[in-house]
Amino acid sequence: MILTEFKPIEELLEKLKDEKKIFILGCGGCPEGAETGGKKILNEMKNKLENEGKIITGVMEIDFLCHKALIRSRTRRRLNEIENADSLLIFSCGLGVQASSSIMTKVCYPALNTKTFNGITGMWQGTERCDTCGDCLLDFTGGICPYTACPKKLLNGSCAGQSKGKCETDPERDCGWELIYKSLKRIGQIERLYNFIPPRDYKKVLPPTELRKSSLWALDEKEVI
Ligand code: SF4
Numbered sequence: 001m002i003l004t005e006f007k008p009i010e011e012l013l014e015k016l017k018d019e020k021k022i023f024i025l026g027c028g029g030c031p032e033g034a035e036t037g038g039k040k041i042l043n044e045m046k047n048k049l050e051n052e053g054k055i056i057t058g059v060m061e062i063d064f065l066c067h068k069a070l071i072r073s074r075t076r077r078r079l080n081e082i083e084n085a086d087s088l089l090i091f092s093c094g095l096g097v098q099a100s101s102s103i104m105t106k107v108c109y110p111a112l113n114t115k116t117f118n119g120i121t122g123m124w125q126g127t128e129r130c131d132t133c134g135d136c137l138l139d140f141t142g143g144i145c146p147y148t149a150c151p152k153k154l155l156n157g158s159c160a161g162q163s164k165g166k167c168e169t170d171p172e173r174d175c176g177w178e179l180i181y182k183s184l185k186r187i188g189q190i191e192r193l194y195n196f197i198p199p200r201d202y203k204k205v206l207p208p209t210e211l212r213k214s215s216l217w218a219l220d221e222k223e224v225i
């Protein structure tokens with residue numbers, strides 16, 4: 001089970017302040033178990049955003065958002081609603097936001113923060129990787145995680161060692177910041193590179209106290225007998 005928590009609503013509204021029309025996409029896998037997803041929660045967010053004057057072009061839940069082929073096939077019938085939106089708001093772990101971002105041609109805003117990958121997950125073993133930073137920033141980086149795409153975990157552009165788009169640490173490996181640049185360029189959001197991403201706050205990695213007291217957490221922590 002991948003454990004996620006809601007981003008504070010104030011932070012979310014600030015991120016979405018320039019977005020008028022939004023499509024809400026949720027994962028029906030781990031977030032349902034972590035009580036950060038499910039149709040009820042998606043519809044509650046729809047109401048909240050409509051009260052803030054946003055237009056919600058559609059709400060949709062897909063079994064596993066970390067599965068790109070599944071996203072492609074399931075969204076086929078909802079393309080008009082997605083096309084009609086300025087951006088997407090994604091209820092999933094970082095992997096789901098990464099997978100959605102790689103398919104969509106719009107910014108995908110994470111609605112959740114990923115706290116831990118303990119236990120069994122529905123993880124799609126593709127190029128998506130999440131470092132469970134507890135403060136998902138994929139809307140700034142075109143859906144590419146700088147913590148996992150860059151071995152130095154750089155947050156504001158590439159190091160001087162980059163050579164022709166390849167990483168200093170391994171010439172066979174694409175530079176994470178080259179991938180971020182290409183992804184933002186593909187969706188016409190290159191100006192997002194001007195946002196300063198503050199240093200990682202390691203306090204956010206730790207799951208909140210309430211979660212660590214829950215039965216869900218106890219099950220994840222339980223040793224195999
Ligand atoms: S920014 Fe990266 S490490 Fe942090 S939650 Fe998102 S995908 Fe995971």
Ligand code: SF4
Binds near residue numbers: 158169175176
């Ligand atoms: S070359 Fe790119 S991916 Fe490699 S360490 Fe430098 S910034 Fe990170």
